[in-house]
Amino acid sequence: MSSPPPPLPGARPPGLRPPRNWLQRNLKWALPLFVLLIVGGWSLTSWMGLRQMSAPLESSEPYREALARAGRNPEVAAALGQPLRAKPFPFGSINQFGDGGGADMVIRIQGPHGSGKLDVRARRSQGRWSYPRLQAELPGRHAPVDLRDDRDRDCAILPGCR
The missing domain is CATH 1.20.5 (Single alpha-helices involved in coiled-coils or other helix-helix interfaces)
Structure with missing residues (x-):
């Protein structure tokens, strides 16, 4: 009777799975x-x-000015609380060319009591920014809070001021 030949070197015995990679x-x-x-x-x-x-x-200067005016406004402080901070990623655009330019943006703001948004339209003429629209939209209020000063309100009416 003959016996099976010995296995070759490196050969697996029958029935074993190949090693996993x-x-x-x-x-x-x-x-x-x-x-x-x-x-x-x-x-x-x-x-x-x-x-x-x-x-x-x-x-930009309109962004910083809008946040500063919102922080000083008593109606905004009463609705949102202090300190007031801007949420990340404002929406909008800004264009500056020489002494002129413009900015339109929406800044989301938050305080300890809630959040709102600032709607900013600014125009730059002869190196100075004016704000035809600068208002805060607050929770629980149907009308926005106007954050412009008297000079900006007057300038928004006069066509030569823009």
Whole structure:
């Protein structure tokens, strides 16, 4: 009677599964990590893009002036409380060319008692900003609060002032 030949070096005995590679061994944590990295990278890129787009608005004089006037207004302080802060990512546009330009923006604001928004339309002429529209829309109020001073109200009426 003859016996089977001895196995070749490196051959697997019959019935054993082949060894698993790295991906097969680590798929349970590698796949969720990969998805998390993709989603996190996309989110970070989107957030940085939005910050880059809103930076010119946040550094503009109409933005700073609107926040300062809202912080000084007693009606806004009563409705939202103090301190008042701007939420991220204002909406709008700003154009400056020489001594002229304009800005139209909406700034979301928040205080300890609630949140609202500032609606700003500003015009720049001869290096000075005027505000044809600068108002705060507050919760519980049907009419917006006018934040313009007398000079801005007069300038909004006169065509040569814009």
